[in-house]
Amino acid sequence: xxxxxxxxxxxxxxxxxxxxxxxxxxxxxxxxxxxxxxxxxxxxxxxxxxxxxxxxxxxxxxxxxxxxxxxxxxxxxxxxxxxxxxxxxxxxxxxxxxxxxxxxxxxxxxxxxxxxxxxxxxxxxxxxxxxxxxxxxxxxxxxxxxxxxxxxxxx
Numbered sequence: 001x002x003x004x005x006x007x008x009x010x011x012x013x014x015x016x017x018x019x020x021x022x023x024x025x026x027x028x029x030x031x032x033x034x035x036x037x038x039x040x041x042x043x044x045x046x047x048x049x050x051x052x053x054x055x056x057x058x059x060x061x062x063x064x065x066x067x068x069x070x071x072x073x074x075x076x077x078x079x080x081x082x083x084x085x086x087x088x089x090x091x092x093x094x095x096x097x098x099x100x101x102x103x104x105x106x107x108x109x110x111x112x113x114x115x116x117x118x119x120x121x122x123x124x125x126x127x128x129x130x131x132x133x134x135x136x137x138x139x140x141x142x143x144x145x146x147x148x149x150x151x152x153x154x155x
Contacts, residue, residue, distance in 0.1 A: 004097045007033040008119075008126075010105025010112050011041045011080070015057040015064035017136060018106055023068050026104055026132050030069065037093065037101070039080045040065050041111065047081065083114025090122040100125040104132035108147075109139035116151055126151060 007030050012018060030036050042065055043049045043058040050056065058064040060079070071077050076096075078089045085093075093101075101119060103126055105112055112133050119126040128151060130144045 004034055005100045005102070006035050006037045006076075006093075006096075006098060008037040008039070008101050008103045008105075008115060009069065010039050010103060010115050011107070012038070012068045012105050013040055013058070013064065014066040014068065015041070016106050018068065018134060022132065022134050027069050029104070029129065029132060033102070035074045035076065035096075036071065037076045037078065038067055038069070038071055039078050039085070039105070039111070039115065040067060042079050042081050044081065080111070083111050084118030085115055085122075086118075087122075090118065090124070093124065094122075098124060100127075102127050102129055104129040106134050107137065108133040108135040109137055109143035110135075113143055113146065116147065120151065127153070 009026060009030065012023065012026060041058050042060040043055060044060055078085065101124055103112060103115055112128065116126055116128055128147050130147060134140060135143060
């Protein structure tokens with residue numbers, strides 16, 4: 001099987017106040033990839049996100065989880081209940097031949113970082129398109145510094 005290099009679009013969904021220009025830019029950029037992997041954050045009752053972070057958005061099945069870019073045939077959608085991808089989701093990517101991926105989306109300082117670390121830890125070479133990431137917390141710049149340190153560009 002030939003190696004596949006998808007674009008992983010993290011949590012681009014209705015619950016978050018994502019700038020429309022970012023959604024348009026990601027949609028345009030995504031057309032370059034053989035397939036896209038969308039993550040959809042879900043926050044069930046009793047989760048640590050609810051208990052520790054007082055985050056009330058994204059109950060499973062709610063309008064909050066609606067993706068802002070429509071997946072196309074061949075794309076993958078993962079329901080994500082953590083910052084990063086779980087072992088089952090990583091295994092599915094590997095079965096599709098994914099050895100390298102580009103990541104973009106929201107929140108740069110939380111789920112984008114989490115997805116990057118989970119991919120890297122699983123042996124998938126990952127890079128981040130920082131100009132196609134965003135954070136509502138004001139921590140985007142700090143997160144970009146972390147990303148550039150932990151995942152430097154290829155030389």
